[in-house]
Amino acid sequence: MEAPSSGPVREFFLPELPRTLPFRYHPKAAQIEFASNGWVREYLADCFASESELLFFLRQRNGLYGPLTIPDAGAGRARDVADWYQFVTVIDTFVSDRTGLGADLDDALAVFGSIVSDFIPDQIPGQIRGRPRATAADEPRVDQVAYGRAARDLWRRISAGLSRAQTQRLVTALADFLRGCATEIDTKLAGAVPDYETCLAVRLDSFGCDFIELMTEYGAEVDLSDLRTELAEVHDHCRRQMIIVNDLLSWRKEHAQDDPMTVVRVLVEHDGLPLQAAVDRLCELVAWHEREYTRTRDALLAGPLGARADVRAYLGAVDLLMGGSQEFEYLTPRYFGDGAVWDGSTSGWIDLHAPVTRFRPTPLTTDERAPLIPLPTDERLPAGDHPPGGS
Amino acid sequence: MEAPSSGPVREFFLPELPRTLPFRYHPKAAQIEFASNGWVREYLADCFASESELLFFLRQRNGLYGPLTIPDAGAGRARDVADWYQFVTVIDTFVSDRTGLGADLDDALAVFGSIVSDFIPDQIPGQIRGRPRATAADEPRVDQVAYGRAARDLWRRISAGLSRAQTQRLVTALADFLRGCATEIDTKLAGAVPDYETCLAVRLDSFGCDFIELMTEYGAEVDLSDLRTELAEVHDHCRRQMIIVNDLLSWRKEHAQDDPMTVVRVLVEHDGLPLQAAVDRLCELVAWHEREYTRTRDALLAGPLGARADVRAYLGAVDLLMGGSQEFEYLTPRYFGDGAVWDGSTSGWIDLHAPVTRFRPTPLTTDERAPLIPLPTDERLPAGDHPPGGS
Numbered sequence: 054m055e056a057p058s059s060g061p062v063r064e065f066f067l068p069e070l071p072r073t074l075p076f077r078y079h080p081k082a083a084q085i086e087f088a089s090n091g092w093v094r095e096y097l098a099d100c101f102a103s104e105s106e107l108l109f110f111l112r113q114r115n116g117l118y119g120p121l122t123i124p125d126a127g128a129g130r131a132r133d134v135a136d137w138y139q140f141v142t143v144i145d146t147f148v149s150d151r152t153g154l155g156a157d158l159d160d161a162l163a164v165f166g167s168i169v170s171d172f173i174p175d176q177i178p179g180q181i182r183g184r185p186r187a188t189a190a191d192e193p194r195v196d197q198v199a200y201g202r203a204a205r206d207l208w209r210r211i212s213a214g215l216s217r218a219q220t221q222r223l224v225t226a227l228a229d230f231l232r233g234c235a236t237e238i239d240t241k242l243a244g245a246v247p248d249y250e251t252c253l254a255v256r257l258d259s260f261g262c263d264f265i266e267l268m269t270e271y272g273a274e275v276d277l278s279d280l281r282t283e284l285a286e287v288h289d290h291c292r293r294q295m296i297i298v299n300d301l302l303s304w305r306k307e308h309a310q311d312d313p314m315t316v317v318r319v320l321v322e323h324d325g326l327p328l329q330a331a332v333d334r335l336c337e338l339v340a341w342h343e344r345e346y347t348r349t350r351d352a353l354l355a356g357p358l359g360a361r362a363d364v365r366a367y368l369g370a371v372d373l374l375m376g377g378s379q380e381f382e383y384l385t386p387r388y389f390g391d392g393a394v395w396d397g398s399t400s401g402w403i404d405l406h407a408p409v410t411r412f413r414p415t416p417l418t419t420d421e422r423a424p425l426i427p428l429p430t431d432e433r434l435p436a437g438d439h440p441p442g443g444s
Numbered sequence: 445m446e447a448p449s450s451g452p453v454r455e456f457f458l459p460e461l462p463r464t465l466p467f468r469y470h471p472k473a474a475q476i477e478f479a480s481n482g483w484v485r486e487y488l489a490d491c492f493a494s495e496s497e498l499l500f501f502l503r504q505r506n507g508l509y510g511p512l513t514i515p516d517a518g519a520g521r522a523r524d525v526a527d528w529y530q531f532v533t534v535i536d537t538f539v540s541d542r543t544g545l546g547a548d549l550d551d552a553l554a555v556f557g558s559i560v561s562d563f564i565p566d567q568i569p570g571q572i573r574g575r576p577r578a579t580a581a582d583e584p585r586v587d588q589v590a591y592g593r594a595a596r597d598l599w600r601r602i603s604a605g606l607s608r609a610q611t612q613r614l615v616t617a618l619a620d621f622l623r624g625c626a627t628e629i630d631t632k633l634a635g636a637v638p639d640y641e642t643c644l645a646v647r648l649d650s651f652g653c654d655f656i657e658l659m660t661e662y663g664a665e666v667d668l669s670d671l672r673t674e675l676a677e678v679h680d681h682c683r684r685q686m687i688i689v690n691d692l693l694s695w696r697k698e699h700a701q702d703d704p705m706t707v708v709r710v711l712v713e714h715d716g717l718p719l720q721a722a723v724d725r726l727c728e729l730v731a732w733h734e735r736e737y738t739r740t741r742d743a744l745l746a747g748p749l750g751a752r753a754d755v756r757a758y759l760g761a762v763d764l765l766m767g768g769s770q771e772f773e774y775l776t777p778r779y780f781g782d783g784a785v786w787d788g789s790t791s792g793w794i795d796l797h798a799p800v801t802r803f804r805p806t807p808l809t810t811d812e813r814a815p816l817i818p819l820p821t822d823e824r825l826p827a828g829d830h831p832p833g834g835s
Contacts, residue, residue, distance in 0.1 A: 078474045083508070087775065091787040108800060111785035117474070384478065394502035396482040409499060 062328045062405075064416055067301065069400040071340045073347065076376030079120035081128045089116035089135040096203040097143050100196040113387035115142045121377035122265075123272025123370065133210050134268045140203050141230060141261055144168075147196070148234040148259075149310050154196075155238050164197045165231035171201035172208055172227055214271060218278035226263035233258025237314045246313045246322040253296065255314055260299065262292045265374065273370040275363040287353060290346035291371055295378050297339050301332065302382040305389060308405050346375070453719050453796075455807055458692065460791040462731045464738065467767030470511035472519045480507035480526040487594040488534050491587040504778035506533045512768035513656070514663025514761065524601050525659045531594050532621060532652055535559075538587070539625040539650075540701050545587075546629050555588045556622035562592035563599055563618055605662060609669035617654035624649025628705045637704045637713040644687065646705055651690065653683045656765065664761040666754035678744060681737035682762055686769050688730050692723065693773040696780060699796050737766070 079085060090111050101107040119135030126134070147153035154161045193201075212220050236255045240247065247255070266288060270277055277284065300307070300315040307315045313322075320331035350368050358364045382388060384395040390409040401412030406422075470476060481502050492498040510526030517525070538544035545552045584592075603611050627646045631638065638646070657679060661668055668675065691698070691706040698706045704713075711722035741759050749755045773779060775786040781800035792803025797813075 078472070080471045081469070082474055083469045087786050087788040090785055091789065094787050105800075108783055108785055111787075112783065392499055392503065394481055394499055395478050396485050396502075397478040398482065409496075 063422075064402050064404050065304075065328050065332050066402050066416075067332065067400055067412065068336050070298065070301075070336060070379070071343055072376070072379065072399075073343055074372045074376040074379075076121065076373060076380045077124035078117075078377075079124045079126070079128075079131050081131065082117060082120035082124075085120045085128070085132050085135050086114065086116035088132060089119070089139055092136045093139050093143070096206060097140070097199050099199040100143055100147065109391055110143065110146060112391060113142075113385050115139050115385070115387065117384070118142070118378070118381050119268075121381045122374045123269060124373055124377060125370070126272035126274075130214065130272055130274075133207070133214075134272060137207055137211065137264075137268060140200075140207060141264070144200070144231070144234065145259075148238055149312065151241075154234075155241065158235060158238050158242065160194075161238055162235055164194065164200065165235060167193065167197050168200045168204050169224070169228050169231065172204040172224060211271065214274070215267075216276045216278065219267060219270065219276055222267055222278060223264060226261070226267055229258045229263055230261045233260075237312075240313055241311070244313065246318055248323050249316065249319050252314055252316055252319045253293065256296050256300075256316075257292055259314070260292070260296050262288070262295075265295075266371075269370045269374050270367060273363075273366045275367050277363065277367055280358070280364070283353070283358060287346060287349045287368070287371070290342045290349060291375055294339055294342035294346060295375060297335050297342065298379050299382055301335055301339070302379075303388045304332075305403055305405055305410055306387065343375075454813075455793050455795050456695075456719050456723050457793050457807075458723065458791055458803065459727055461689065461692075461727060461770070462734055463767070463770065463790075464734055465763045465767040465770075467512065467764060467771045468515035469508075469768075470515045470517070470519075470522050472522065473508060473511035473515075476511045476519070476523050476526050477505065477507035479523060480510070480530055483527045484530050484534070487597060488531070488590050490590040491534055491538065500782055501534065501537060503782060504533075504776050506530050506776070506778065508775070509533070509769070509772050510659075512772045513765045514660060515764055515768060516761070517663035517665075521605065521663055521665070524598070524605075525663060528598055528602065528655075528659060531591075531598060532655070535591070535622070535625065536650075539629055540703065542632075545625075546632065549626060549629050549633065551585075552629055553626055555585065555591065556626060558584065558588050559591045559595050560615070560619050560622065563595040563615060602662065605665070606658075607667045607669065610658060610661065610667055613658055613669060614655060617652070617658055620649045620654055621652045624651070628703075631704055632702070635704065637709055639714050640707065640710050643705055643707055643710045644684065647687050647691075647707075648683055650705070651683070651687050653679070653686075656686075657762075660761045660765050661758060664754075664757045666758050668754065668758055671749070671755070674744070674749060678737060678740045678759070678762070681733045681740060682766055685730055685733035685737060686766060688726050688733065689770050690773055692726055692730070693770075694779045695723075696794055696796055696801055697778065734766075 093111065093116075094107065098107055101110065116135050116139055118138040119133075120131055122138075123131055123134055144154070148155050148161065150156075154164060211223070215223065233255055237259050240255070297316055300317050304315065304317045307318070312318070316335060317328075317331055320326045320334060321328055324331075326334065350371070353359065354365065354368060383399055386393040389395075389411060390407065392409045393411065396411070398412040401414055402416045403412065404410045404417055484502065484507075485498065489498055492501065507526050507530055509529040510524075511522055513529075514522055514525055535545070539546050539552065541547075545555060602614070606614065624646055628650050631646070688707055691708050695706065695708045698708070703709070707726060708719075708722055711717045711725060712719055715722075717725065741762070744750065745756065745759060774790055777784040780786075780802060781798065783800045784802065787802070789803040792805055793807045794803065795801045795808060
């Protein structure tokens with residue numbers, strides 16, 4: 054544990070990450086984002102306590118995650134995937150919120166069970182379809198109704214473009230994601246910080262890796278359900294690179310929300326590294342997984358599977374997934390605070406206490422250590438409520 | 445003047461506008477917007493009182509106006525034009541601000557004189573270049589220095605792609621824009637509401653019509669300096685359509701800022717129409733100018749000038765300018781309030797009192813007439829400070 058003489062650590066320096074993988078915005082990214090915002094309003098507005106809370110969410114620009122991660126997909130599929138990611142990000146938002154789904158594990162499990170149940174198509178075996186709705190009260194919660202209606206709309210649109218094997222993977226992936234979310238709630242309520250591999254195992258679920266890969270197939274219009282084993286090593290490096298990049302770029306938010314399930318916190322609180330050393334170590338891991346991803350991908354392409362056009366298309370799409378996911382994480386105000394606007398910078402000092410932060414070329418001076426701007430009225434977790442990580 | 449029994453008018457209904465002209469986003473719109481935000485930070489940050497004020501401006505997404513109005517231009521020119529529009533929008537912002545450039549006409553004229561002077565290239569005749577810097581104090585204001593440095597950067601980048609005739613038009617256009625801004629400041633400080641044609645004459649300058657057409661040429665890589673007369677009728681309908689659309693979509697903001705120089709206010713306060721009747725009349729004018737634009741454009745294309753490839757390219761670009769400008773005005777939080785996020789809707793009830801408004805499918809109920817969300821801390825002109833227009 055670190056104990057710097059100048060008081061609690063409130064800043065760290067994020068170096069330039071390698072970014073060896075390409076990224077592109079979908080040519081209709083802007084229109085897709087706006088239309089997807091309309092879909093969130095139509096289907097999920099009831100999950101938010103007020104218009105103000107809904108706008109708070111929409112300002113995070115989560116509707117760009119789809120257009121950035123499947124930039125070469127047709128506009129229809131890109132829009133479907135944009136709405137999908139908004140849907141799971143709404144769930145993730147309320148899981149992180151101790152006044153929302155994150156307040157009570159049983160309540161969350163009831164809602165999650167209902168979502169999976171609503172998501173089940175008629176053609177899926179009865180042992181899943183028949184699962185009863187476990188609600189805490191007689192009437193379903195208003196957010197539960199909204200999630201169910203949204204899930205059915207997404208199911209209707211997306212399943213038409215999936216094979217039978219892919220539809221079964223999608224149902225399982227959603228259930229795994231919700232299980233990961235539930236574990237995160239449980240861990241957070243218990244306040245425990247796990248070891249690195251335990252944390253990653255949960256994050257692989259709660260990050261939605263299975264459905265991210267499936268959405269990448271959907272965007273590329275391929276079905277690689279028969280190659281899960283052959284792709285496992287490539288996927289492992291892809292997933293770990295994406296999760297570590299996410300945990301680095303979202304650390305300011307996770308820190309403010311006191312989230313124990315991030316690799317930054319694991320290295321600081323479980324392994325005892327000072328914050329900056331933990332960040333530097335994770336940057337090395339990003340570079341390593343990115344190199345190993347490229348090496349294993351190239352090995353696959355050089356072998357017999359490289360002769361398959363669908364494999365080549367998919368692996369090109371995974372490159373863009375990784376590059377686009379990282380681009381999104383720089384730009385979203387979800388991580389740097391409501392009201393942040395990205396100016397294209399990708400490295401610098403990050404102030405854990407600023408309600409709206411940015412990459413700064415130099416550390417804060419003594420004078421600057423007061424908050425830069427007043428807290429927005431709907432910033433629900435003021436940074437000052439929590440001790441900085443690693444101290 | 446209207447005097448409804450239910451109290452001051454605080455809402456109006458905006459019908460669907462015809463939108464007969466095409467629009468597209470530049471394929472690199474997102475990247476251009478982020479990079480242009482970085483340019484504003486680098487060159488114009490000193491014009492803003494604080495980081496918070498800079499972010500307030502950047503949240504308006506003015507960096508999208510270029511990519512939306514010249515969507516087919518090369519990425520380099522689209523970026524130049526994006527930065528240009530950010531530059532003039534910063535000026536326009538402080539002209540509207542009674543604590544900024546809008547506070548004092550003499551101060552503003554000194555800054556404007558300095559901007560034009562900084563903008564003058566060496567090859568322009570001496571009678572403009574030699575204009576002395578009229579500063580109110582010995583040292584130039586900090587914003588004056590920033591505007592000058594930004595103007596020189598834009599000049600360096602853009603003038604390389606312009607003919608001699610176009611460079612002279614650009615200098616004149618900037619001077620006309622600043623003259624229009626000065627007239628708006630003067631009128632606003634006097635509190636007078638002009639008649640329709642007087643208002644439009646000022647707006648044609650302050651809206652920047654001359655440089656908007658020039659930037660459209662720049663994006664299309666053509667030089668139509670020899671055809672100003674032949675294009676005059678087409679341009680007149682284009683300009684009036686754009687200004688009326690702008691005044692309709694920005695009315696909530698202009699109303700909150702008590703701006704007398706808008707056609708909405710002219711019809712209400714000078715011509716005595718009730719607000720809704722004024723809006724309906726302006727919607728008819730938009731449709732009429734759009735039809736007349738199309739008719740005069742087609743007549744030009746059917747005549748001898750239609751044989752010129754540069755004319756055809758330019759007129760196609762003007763279609764996209766008009767369509768793209770309108771798309772921008774729906775999406776910018778500049779008009780619907782800091783914190784607004786567009787959901788793709790283009791018609792509905794607009795609440796003049798809401799700090800963050802949107803197109804609502806129905807008018808406010810009595811219960812909803814309280815503000816929807818708390819005012820942002822940096823909303824500098826709370827709507828409640830001003831009486832609603834037309835009452």
